Amino acid sequence: RKEVEQDPGPFNVPEGATVAFNCTYSNSASQSFFWYRQDCRKEPKLLMSVYSSGNEDGRFTAQLNRASQYISLLIRDSKLSDSATYLCVVNKSGTYKYIFGTGTRLKVLA
């Protein structure tokens, strides 16, 4: 089993839709969680860190469920420009090691 698992998609959604992705992790000692966005042939860019209490940044909301060992990303009012691959990243407690999921591809359709 992979340490971090994501549904590869693609998720094809119309503009204005709400879409949610989940990411599961296997190591309960994982401490820090992140969502990155990666456009085709570009570097990953930090979208948001995920805090235990959940956090929101504009149209994006991230949640952490430690009991079930997953994090989620909700995108409201999807824009064409949201089309990208979303990477889930987990940092193992006490290490400099970051474990990346393989990403979930989102296509927002006009």
Place this chain on the structure above:
Amino acid sequence: DAGITQSPRHKVTETGTPVTLRCHQTENHRYMYWYRQDPGHGLRLIHYSYGVKDTDKGEVSDGYSVSRSKTEDFLLTLESATSSQTSVYFCAISFGREQFFGPGTRLTVL
């Protein structure tokens, strides 16, 4: 913008030749990382550095070596390139617990 540059951005080389990729940062960050990204895999850590002359291996370090003789530069060397090392290579720095990536180097080994 985390001030990270990578060179070269693209390289085509032949099997058996040595290759060095350079990562340069301008903001004096202590921690630097080299990853490779391949289809079907998340980003995988090759080596990381926690200071000048302080480096450690990641999960896919075989066939790679690194050097960090000054804070701003982290070099990745493929001693004798193989076709399995064809990949996109990303350098990263970490600031707090968040990572920021360079633009990547696309390496093709023929």
